[in-house]
Amino acid sequence: SRESLQRLCFCGLIANGIEHETNPLFIDAAENAPQIANILRGIQGIFRQFHAVLRQEKISLKSISLTSVLDKIKTMMQNRIDVTIEIEPFSDVSINGDELLLLRVLTIILKNADKHGDATHIRIVVAEDENGIILRIIDNGKGMPDHICKEAFQLFKSYATDHGGKQVGLPVSKKLIELCQGNIEIEKSDEHGTIVMLRLQKGHKNGEKTNFDC
Numbered sequence: 001s002r003e004s005l006q007r008l009c010f011c012g013l014i015a016n017g018i019e020h021e022t023n024p025l026f027i028d029a030a031e032n033a034p035q036i037a038n039i040l041r042g043i044q045g046i047f048r049q050f051h052a053v054l055r056q057e058k059i060s061l062k063s064i065s066l067t068s069v070l071d072k073i074k075t076m077m078q079n080r081i082d083v084t085i086e087i088e089p090f091s092d093v094s095i096n097g098d099e100l101l102l103l104r105v106l107t108i109i110l111k112n113a114d115k116h117g118d119a120t121h122i123r124i125v126v127a128e129d130e131n132g133i134i135l136r137i138i139d140n141g142k143g144m145p146d147h148i149c150k151e152a153f154q155l156f157k158s159y160a161t162d163h164g165g166k167q168v169g170l171p172v173s174k175k176l177i178e179l180c181q182g183n184i185e186i187e188k189s190d191e192h193g194t195i196v197m198l199r200l201q202k203g204h205k206n207g208e209k210t211n212f213d214c
Contacts, residue, residue: 059098059179063203066093066133070124073106081114087126094203095133097180102200105176105184108169109137109196117141117194128202135198136187143189152186 067087074083087093095102113119119141127134144152153174170184177184177198187195 096201113139133200137196140193
């Protein structure tokens with residue numbers, strides 16, 4: 001069935017992510033020892049994807065600290081790209097979601113900006129409106145052509161890049177953010193950079209959990 005084919009395709013994309021995450025472990029391992037913890041955290045997030053996509057069970061969403069998640073992604077990416085977080089005037093922001101899935105989505109977006117967009121700086125700007133929490137991930141890279149932007153989240157699309165390999169992570173990001181009852185879109189992409197927008201649910205009070213069918 002098409003549903004089974006889609007599931008297999010997601011598995012292929014996730015497996016590609018495992019390859020990218022583990023490559024540094026085998027290249028100058030001693031030199032890269034300080035990065036191993038971050039790499040393993042990324043792999044943990046990838047395996048969380050497998051459970052989310054394959055098991056097709058209910059995802060238990062709970063109120064988590066977005067501020068904490070953003071601090072973790074900044075630490076994970078500190079040896080790759082400069083990341084600035086703009087979350088004022090909030091001292092902390094809670095969202096309804098799954099921490100490992102959200103970390104994986106952010107990792108995919110930031111690594112795409114670094115590897116495929118040649119970005120050197122990323123701003124993550126947090127805002128709030130009556131419908132939820134908005135994250136704008138703004139990079140200073142070279143942007144994406146219009147035809148790629150229009151099809152970036154389509155499951156069966158992938159594009160060769162200047163650095164070798166294929167840019168395949170955005171369809172996975174879309175699936176994972178939907179599991180967190182959010183959405184993702186490319187708000188703008190041109191020669192001055194790309195803006196990816198995530199919309200997430202506000203966190204429930206008192207850590208209330210919500211079950212959501214995959």
